Amino acid sequence: MLTVHGYPNRVCSGLTRREALQIGGAGLFGLSLPGVLAAEDAAATFSSARAKSVIFLYLFGGPSQLESFDMKPDASSSIRGPFIPIESRTPELRICEHLSRTAQISDKVCVIRTMTHPHNDHNASHYIQTGHKFTRSAADGGDVNARSTDWPSMGSVVEYLSRQAPAAHLRSIPDYIYLPNKLGALQGYERTGQHAGWLGSAYNAFATNIQKRNSADNPYFRDCVDQELDFRIKGMVTTEAITLDRLNQRNSLLKQFDQANRAFHEQQVYENFDRIQQRALSLVTSKKMRSAFDIRQESAVVRDRYGRHLFGQSALMGRRMVEAGARFVTVCWDAPDGYSWDSHRSSKHLQQHLLPGFDQTYSALIADLDERGLLEETLVVAVGEMGRTPKPNSAWGRGHWSHCFPCLLAGAGIQGGAVYGTSDDQAAYPLESPVSPEDLAKTIYWSLGINPDLFLKDQEDRPIPIIEGGQPLKQLFA
Structure with a gap:
């Protein structure tokens, strides 16, 4: 203490x-004040921002595109999956039957179907959260823990730049917040991609710390009581x-x-x-x-609307954070059971917990932000680090597949009711408009009023681009 x-x-x-x-x-x-005091000045004003804040919903493990936003009902029975597609408010979009609430607010959402990269394991979390390819060779997903030599996360860059602004001392809340835990904490890891890396630990996220009941517990799959949802x-x-x-x-x-x-x-x-x-x-x-940080101030009706499971309550906290003024908030659906969205074994958890839980929380978040007048100034990103293989096992479990997977964007002027990119007939590869993690990162920076071609100085005083390659997807904004 x-x-x-x-x-x-x-x-x-x-x-x-x-x-x-x-x-x-x-x-x-x-914070580490010696590191903070040594920070270099950087030019970032946030003055031309489309978004005052970003809520980054990170679905760690890799949600299946074929069971969510890129269903292929005309594919062979060995590919198309066990779930039925339903209509949405987006003419081009038929999505999974277990995403019925999201279907009703799809007119506020742009679905990117063609996220793609070659890093086919969970350390792609580094790529997705930083916009830079993983700097270590670990094709089997090993070597998972963060290092000080990793690239800084987007949130850490935002935190760094925010602290250089002239009125930084007037900001009363951290600008990079991670909910409900550091990524991997419930499995005993400190996963790569979420930290400030070579930028310096002073710019790591402020992360809350919600524990699970025991080693077999998955608080994303059940209702949580207030005693364990203490974000304060x-x-x-x-x-x-x-x-x-x-x-x-x-x-x-x-x-x-x-x-x-x-x-x-x-x-x-x-x-x-x-x-x-x-x-x-x-x-x-x-x-x-x-x-x-006191979620008890929310009404029971609002909390029920988001879902009393850990992801729902964390997303509600995310809304509270941007409402208070935070610029970059990551809300993570982690894998405390070792699987969750990493649905190798079967589609059972997708049907029972994952899709319904996401559906409830995502639709509630978008609607709540809209009702509060916050959606136009908040970019909401929902994405995993990869998708799943077109070919399943006998129980409809699917393996890792980073070559084609979805991402949802909403708010901050994003054109809702839109679909961007087209995949092939098995949702295996992009046919048109592929989107890289670099493209996504530059889009997020640009929306916040940060020059996506900005250079920062590393620990050896060398100028380093915040993102190498890629282009912001300005065409997705109205």
Whole structure:
């Protein structure tokens, strides 16, 4: 638990400089102040943005295109799959019967059918989340854990650039948030692609930490109770075992942060810290941040609408994060059982949990954002790292297939009711308009008002493009 002791040399707010540094560097937000203070300036204004925020719904494991958004009812019985296609509000789109709610809001969604890349295993999570090919050779999916030499995730780049903006210290919530856990955490991994890599750990996501009940549990497949859906920042809500000495040793931590917040903003402490230090202290004393992470403030009706399973409640938290001002929020459907969307074995989980769970949450998120006036300023991306093989096993399980798979885009001016790209008659390869991870990454950056051809400096002070190759898909926007 965090303990911050007092020191005699105080600034005008009553906090010492060392206390402020300790608070900001205590790990509550994935911040490392030495790394933050060493950050290079970069040109990014976000002023020409189509999107103020991105919600990146990451379906880790690889959803099957043939059982979702690229069904092939005219294919042979050995290919087409066990589920029936239904009509949607998009004339060209017939989708799976287990996605009936999404079918009703498809007029707000653009379905890309032709995502493609050659990295045919789960370490493609690096490629999808960074826009850069995986830098290590692990064709069997091994060597899964992140390294400091990996490429930075899109969210980390956004976090980095946001901190260089002139008013960075005024932002009261992190700009890169990962829900409900770091990718792989429920399996004991720290998977590649989600972190800041060579950009520096100071720009890692702020990740919440929701545990499962036991080794066999899958909280994405069942309703979760409030006791396990506590997204709140533990250091800010605990009433014992954490002290901020000289603020008030006997008050609860919550009251201590309230006192720090009042002192920090009522006095001219900003004159004593540079903008990065100001931002760190602003975050840890932010009443807005504490409130945003408290899902209990949502009504039971809204929470039921999203689904009480882990993905549903995490997506609802994602909406709360962009509503509070975060720029890049990843909501991950992970594989705590080792499979989930990685449906090698059969289509049973697709029918019982995966498709219905996604359908409920995705349709609720799009509708909720729209009703709140947030959809036009929020780009919602839903994608996995790959698709599934056209040829199934006897139980309709399918293997890894990265050569053709779907991606959904909505909001931020995306033309809804559209389908982009055409696959062959087995949904195996693109016939027209292939889309690479580089294209997707540049589209996301461009939507946020970030120059997709921007260069950053690496740890050796060399200019590195944030994305090498690819083009933003501007034609998908109205």
